[in-house]
Amino acid sequence: MAKGEEVSNKQVLLRDYVYGPLKETDMVLSTGTVHLKAPQGSKAILVKNIYLACEPYSRKMMMKGDNAIEPGSAITGFGVAKVLDSDHPDFKEGDFVWGITRWEEYSLIKNPESMFKIHNTDVPLSYYTGILGMPGLTAYAGFFEVCSPKKGEYVFVSSAFGAVGQIVGQFAKLMGCYVVGSAGSDDKVDLLKKKFGFDEAFNYKKEHDLDAALKRYFPNGTDIYFENVGGIMLDAVLLNMRQHGRIAVCGMISQHNLEHSEGVHNLTYFTSKRIRMEGFMVFDYYHLYPKFVDLTLQFIKEGKMVVMENIIEGLESGPSALVSLYDGNVVGKEVLCISHE
């Protein structure tokens, strides 16, 4: 393809804002056209998307709010891409980048300052949608910066098999903590223990009483809760937090598909247990990326951290993959492969 050529561009568009459970029909496959050029003076880059991550981020952006996806526009989300044309001094043709792009074959990125250049290509590029990308940095910032962990502390991770949870558990083990995760299937529980090194894990769907489950694994309570789900799990955790416990709120996935969120009842423990709960966004920790990526690459190369991903071919598979994220049957992080570089 010649630079500047007009080519067809397959896209996945948002039909309208989504508030109830996400359905495949909330997304529409469409084909438009694109000039393979970053307009002069625009400071933009024109990229070819290679991998797109299936993540709660994209679901969240389907609700009205800051940075929401406009109905009729392509879904936004994290991905890995190759620069085909650049009007920005920091990027040149052939660079690989990761960051927020769109669910389409080619994207014009108007604010490429928000993209990270990929310097290490001796690991699979798809890792930059996971352990070396947003989920990895989220886990790193949330665990080390927000939770202030100490060696020997007790750590609980919900949605532990999720892209972020898997990594939090591995960081916590490397830090010398005792780590328990919850997940939604026995297969995931098995993998958390056997592949990802969690000390214990349980299938929350099989527990009638989450408080009792937590007491089984943390008879003396937990110091740190890495919160991915919200609702009744948070309520049960609050009953089991230790004095000066810390909760990093990465997300509350159990609440995304509810029109009215569940109430949380045990907040009165905040005072008596001196609990600190802090929501965070990975964007606030971008300055830590170089430090994080050096550390994590080293751990991967030394075999101290493992990766498990489920690569799905083609943009067409995007809607069903994103919906399946919420039915809990996905095993492993889902990544759409859009182009074979």
Add this chain to the structure above:
Amino acid sequence: MAKGEEVSNKQVLLRDYVYGPLKETDMVLSTGTVHLKAPQGSKAILVKNIYLACEPYSRKMMMKGDNAIEPGSAITGFGVAKVLDSDHPDFKEGDFVWGITRWEEYSLIKNPESMFKIHNTDVPLSYYTGILGMPGLTAYAGFFEVCSPKKGEYVFVSSAFGAVGQIVGQFAKLMGCYVVGSAGSDDKVDLLKKKFGFDEAFNYKKEHDLDAALKRYFPNGTDIYFENVGGIMLDAVLLNMRQHGRIAVCGMISQHNLEHSEGVHNLTYFTSKRIRMEGFMVFDYYHLYPKFVDLTLQFIKEGKMVVMENIIEGLESGPSALVSLYDGNVVGKEVLCISHE
């Protein structure tokens, strides 16, 4: 009275643990006897109670848990007392102290290390149950240490007319913040604005929609929430927090008298708004007392902070005073005067 003499000792006892709304009949007036002596080798002090504070602390200790009041024992709470006999090297006969004592005329304090000696007696001693005692230090620690306020920030205080809330508002104004308080009567609202210097205040009982009320006073949202009530107020505040907002959880008084606490539904905002919520207990900040008391005494003497208290005569009035704390009709901090020194 001679040292060591046995004298009668009026007391207010807890009948049984209290879970529903507090009633006067949950407390029993009784008369026992006491030796006016700190036993040798006990390291205890024997005090004559002068002022006792009517505060949520005493209500909270009526529920089973750490430091709960044993049924049949005297109510515990903060007060000002005079040392009649001491077996502890740090205290001597005639010293004035404040800290946790019991609702009775004379108390044997077995761990006097937890009491503060009163060095400045040129202000009314009752102030040491309020602005110079636990409520003052709670306000100071919660506002300055937990909320990390900056000049010009927007501050909301619920139960603002309570012993702690009044003081938080005054500290916030002295810090250069914009301060709004909520209270449960028009009289209190008036006093918050006219006497305590709040920029605005509102009667939450007259608001059908707390979210709308907060939007009226904080069109651009609030940076700091000093949380005294919990429940639906917290839910409304979460909708109105600004990015990187901070919530200091001092207590959740609206939940004390409920057998099942209200659910809080808007916790999903923690992530998108990067909210930090932290529960705290004044006991963790006792080391700040000297700094706090010097600053606050100076503010009082310069007329920059004001005090309003409602002194009630006699231990017999204790049960009704404590119950009335929860019906919201009390204007001003209630202090029981047990003895005229």
